Amino acid sequence: MFNKILIANRGEIALRVIRACRELGIKTVAVYSQADEQSLHVQMADEAICIGPSASKESYLRPDRIIAAAEIANVDAIHPGYGFLSENARFVEQCKAANITFIGPDPDAIRRMGDKAQARQTAMAAKVPCVPGSEGTLDTVGEALKVAQKIGFPVIIKATAGGGGKGMRIAHNAASFSKEFDAARIEAEKAFGNGAVYVEKYIEEPRHIEFQILGDRHGKVVHLGERDCSVQRRHQKLIEEGPSPFLTQSLREKMGKTAVKLAESINYKNAGTLEFLVDKHGNFYFMEMNTRIQVEHGVTEEITDIDLVKRQILVAAGEKLDLEQKDIKIVRHAIEVRINAEDPARNFAPCPGTIGLYYAPGGHGVRLDSHVYGGYTIPPHYDSMIGKLIAYGRNRQVALDRMYRALGEYTVKGIHTTIPFARAIMKDPVFRAGGATTKYIEDFMARTPKEIWLPGDGR
Numbered sequence: 029m030f031n032k033i034l035i036a037n038r039g040e041i042a043l044r045v046i047r048a049c050r051e052l053g054i055k056t057v058a059v060y061s062q063a064d065e066q067s068l069h070v071q072m073a074d075e076a077i078c079i080g081p082s083a084s085k086e087s088y089l090r091p092d093r094i095i096a097a098a099e100i101a102n103v104d105a106i107h108p109g110y111g112f113l114s115e116n117a118r119f120v121e122q123c124k125a126a127n128i129t130f131i132g133p134d135p136d137a138i139r140r141m142g143d144k145a146q147a148r149q150t151a152m153a154a155k156v157p158c159v160p161g162s163e164g165t166l167d168t169v170g171e172a173l174k175v176a177q178k179i180g181f182p183v184i185i186k187a188t189a190g191g192g193g194k195g196m197r198i199a200h201n202a203a204s205f206s207k208e209f210d211a212a213r214i215e216a217e218k219a220f221g222n223g224a225v226y227v228e229k230y231i232e233e234p235r236h237i238e239f240q241i242l243g244d245r246h247g248k249v250v251h252l253g254e255r256d257c258s259v260q261r262r263h264q265k266l267i268e269e270g271p272s273p274f275l276t277q278s279l280r281e282k283m284g285k286t287a288v289k290l291a292e293s294i295n296y297k298n299a300g301t302l303e304f305l306v307d308k309h310g311n312f313y314f315m316e317m318n319t320r321i322q323v324e325h326g327v328t329e330e331i332t333d334i335d336l337v338k339r340q341i342l343v344a345a346g347e348k349l350d351l352e353q354k355d356i357k358i359v360r361h362a363i364e365v366r367i368n369a370e371d372p373a374r375n376f377a378p379c380p381g382t383i384g385l386y387y388a389p390g391g392h393g394v395r396l397d398s399h400v401y402g403g404y405t406i407p408p409h410y411d412s413m414i415g416k417l418i419a420y421g422r423n424r425q426v427a428l429d430r431m432y433r434a435l436g437e438y439t440v441k442g443i444h445t446t447i448p449f450a451r452a453i454m455k456d457p458v459f460r461a462g463g464a465t466t467k468y469i470e471d472f473m474a475r476t477p478k479e480i481w482l483p484g485d486g487r
């Protein structure tokens with residue numbers, strides 16, 4: 029077992045990994061940028077090393093500085109968290125060269141799944157249902173138009189080098205196709221330095237349902253159920269829940285088996301997530317795979333009572349997974365709300381600043397994973413998420429009412445947050461009925477008067 033782990037991340041996920049290490053009796057090393065000198069992960073870790081200036085590209089995104097810190101502190105392993113270098117295959121190889129265990133998958137799994145067209149080909153080879161579309165990337169608009177006409181409009185053009193909506197365009201007919209195709213390539217080139225794109229049939233108003241998987245170093249892979257992440261704003265997930273209110277038990281089992289089959293086909297190790305699109309008829313299609321622990325992993329932890337981060341550390345150390353698929357049961361319903369320092373009144377513009385009065389919600393069935401506190405100054409250099417609030421209970425109704433109550437307690441003065449916005453959603457009849465697809469936020473904002481989701485007089 030590891031004696032000491034370096035956490036190559038910041039914020040709430042750094043705290044999350046420190047907590048798992050603490051429970052396993054493993055010493056921890058935090059790395060931090062100059063902007064994060066006062067942050068909680070620095071204070072909670074056993075050791076802390078400054079790795080550079082505030083900008084991520086000079087600190088958290090610098091493999092050389094992180095590995096240097098790891099060598100100075102003489103750690104056995106590095107946990108990357110999510111974002112930053114968590115899906116950087118080159119970094120994994122650099123850790124290996126420095127004889128440091130990377131707590132995550134092998135570099136080839138990261139490379140293969142990081143290229144979205146290659147991920148599709150891998151899924152097709154494993155006989156996993158994919159959205160009808162091109163085999164690989166398409167070099168000319170002529171070639172792409174032929175594929176589009178074959179699968180039928182509307183189609184969606186996607187960047188092979190990245191997910192999250194960048195370099196993605198929807199074409200509704202042949203007349204608009206080449207404009208959209210060129211726009212997608214230009215945006216992909218700008219965003220990822222790789223303009224290669226592929227085409228898929230556009231699934232109208234899908235749900236985004238993802239399956240958590242975990243593999244050890246001895247060939248065993250299990251799934252831990254699903255998370256419904258359909259409530260997104262501009263490709264940023266806002267609310268995630270598990271189990272999905274849309275899946276029947278038989279569909280859940282079918283998708284879970286499919287997820288495990290794909291992960292086994294690439295001998296996947298450690299934690300990963302397979303994202304599916306599900307249409308209104310219950311047809312599911314593989315979309316992409318994330319080769320890291322995700323922001324929303326806590327939803328799965330609360331519904332299965334399995335500590336995913338501890339399991340990541342144990343399997344990375346070579347331990348056999350002591351979980352059988354038949355023993356993994358969904359025993360609760362959990363809803364997670366991402367709390368962002370953003371101002372809904374200013375189109376959700378990030379608003380860093382100093383937190384004044386701060387009161388965290390609690391009580392039975394409430395979990396808050398956050399690194400902020402009263403008096404903490406949120407730096408402007410990183411993403412705007414300041415925490416994740418999870419409410420869980422024996423069924424969805426309990427979780428909904430508990431989340432509404434917890435959001436009502438959550439007090440964060442001095443900055444704007446998305447708390448009031450999320451609270452309005454918890455009261456929305458469409459969301460409460462489990463009717464949210466990926467178009468939900470757009471529809472909710474169009475049909476809900478602003479004063480419902482804009483901060484009131486602090487009530």
Ligand code: MV4
Nearest residue numbers: 159184191192193228229230231234260263466
């Ligand atoms: C799709 C899709 C419908 N059909 N692919 C969004 C980003 C990346 N995760 C893939 N995404 C989608 N892929 C096919 N074939 C719908 C989405 C999607 C979406 C698309 C446009 C606007 C908002 C969206 C939110 C979630 C998912």
